[in-house]
Amino acid sequence: SQTIHQWPATLVQPVGSPLSLECTVEGTSNPNLYWYRQAAGRGLQLLFYSVGIGQISSEVPQNLSASRPQDRQFILSSKKLLLSDSGFYLCAWSRPPATEAFFGQGTRLTVV
Amino acid sequence: DQQVKQNSPSLSVQEGRISILNCDYTNSMFDYFLWYKKYPAEGPTFLISISSIKDKNEDGRFTVFLNKSAKHLSLHIVPSQPGDSAVYFCAASPGAQKLVFGQGTRLTINP
Numbered sequence: 471s472q473t474i475h476q477w478p479a480t481l482v483q484p485v486g487s488p489l490s491l492e493c494t495v496e497g498t499s500n501p502n503l504y505w506y507r508q509a510a511g512r513g514l515q516l517l518f519y520s521v522g523i524g525q526i527s528s529e530v531p532q533n534l535s536a537s538r539p540q541d542r543q544f545i546l547s548s549k550k551l552l553l554s555d556s557g558f559y560l561c562a563w564s565r566p567p568a569t570e571a572f573f574g575q576g577t578r579l580t581v582v
Numbered sequence: 583d584q585q586v587k588q589n590s591p592s593l594s595v596q597e598g599r600i601s602i603l604n605c606d607y608t609n610s611m612f613d614y615f616l617w618y619k620k621y622p623a624e625g626p627t628f629l630i631s632i633s634s635i636k637d638k639n640e641d642g643r644f645t646v647f648l649n650k651s652a653k654h655l656s657l658h659i660v661p662s663q664p665g666d667s668a669v670y671f672c673a674a675s676p677g678a679q680k681l682v683f684g685q686g687t688r689l690t691i692n693p
Contacts, residue, residue, distance in 0.1 A: 476625075502679065513685035514626070514671060521679065529680075560625050566667075569614045569675045573625030 472497035476574030478480075478559045481582055489534075489548040489578050493561030496542065500560045501563040503544040504571060505536055508558040520544060585609045586674050597693050601659040605672035605684055608653065612674035616681065617646060617657045620669045630657070630672075646651035662691045 476493045483489060495501050505517040516529045518536035526536050533552050537545045544561060557580050564571040583619045587606045603617075613634040618626035626661045626689045632639040632655070639646050659666055671690050673681040 497678065504680065506683075514673075514683035516680055516682065519680045527680075549647050558623075562625070564681075566679075569681070570616060570631060571681050576623065576625050578623065 472563070472565075472572070473565055474561060474574045478575060478577060479575065481580070482488060483551050483579065484534070484572050485553055486550050486582055487541045489508055489555070489579070491546040491552050491559055491561075491579075493574060494547075495544075495546045495563045498563070498565055499541060501542065501565050502571075503538060503542075504562040504564075505544065505546050506560040506562060506573075508560065508576075509556075514560065518546070551581045555579065584685075586672060586682050586684040588672060588687050590687050592688040592690070594614075594690045594692060595662050596605070597664060597691050598661045600691055601657075601662045601691070602665065603659075603670050603672070603687050603689065605655050605657075606653055607655075607674050609674070609676060609678040609682075610653075612682075613677060614646060614675040615646070615655050616673045616675070617644075618671045618673060618683075619666075620671060620686070626671055637663040659689075662689075664691050664693060667691045 473496045476499040477482045495518040507512045520538045534548050561566045616631040617629040619629050621628040630641050630644045648655045669686045671683050671686045673683045
């Protein structure tokens with residue numbers, strides 16, 4: 471069966487510090503991978519998605535970047551965090567042609 | 583530009599009654615629609631989906647209805663149970679590449 475791992479579960483970082491969130495998927499190959507953010511009281515905003523190694527599509531211009539160094543690894547990064555980067559970050563995967571996406575447990579990021 | 587909208591931020595329903603959650607979309611390219619359920623501090627879990635070639639899909643207590651002409655979909659839960667209390671997100675996809683989510687509706691089932 472397929473599983474998705476996302477870590478850390480919670481993170482408190484000072485403004486201006488770097489960020490690296492990692493997500494890995496097991497039990498499948500060539501998945502589509504996604505990073506979403508849920509800000510307080512808001513819906514799920516798609517940040518990045520990837521259909522293959524090294525292929526990244528950015529949905530919203532912002533202070534963040536994503537990379538996919540391996541087939542089942544997706545990394546969300548920032549060089550300098552802003553207060554507005556606080557939120558709940560979710561990694562997800564899907565296996566085309568199916569559309570259903572399956573989510574990790576999320577990372578609660580607080581920038582102070 | 584909010585392409586998927588859930589205009590009711592919250593809904594309260596008595597246990598045993600029907601819960602109806604609504605969602606509207608604007609993009610005609612969406613061809614697949616999904617509902618997710620989310621508990622606090624957890625990732626959303628997939629609930630039910632419907633293709634644009636259908637107008638209804640049923641799975642146990644959950645039924646999703648799609649009205650393409652109105653660009654509207656709804657999720658019916660009957661009978662509602664206390665464990666159904668959660669935030670529900672509708673999502674839409676333009677061709678199996680990405681999902682666009684609504685803002686969510688918090689459903690509370692009262693005993």
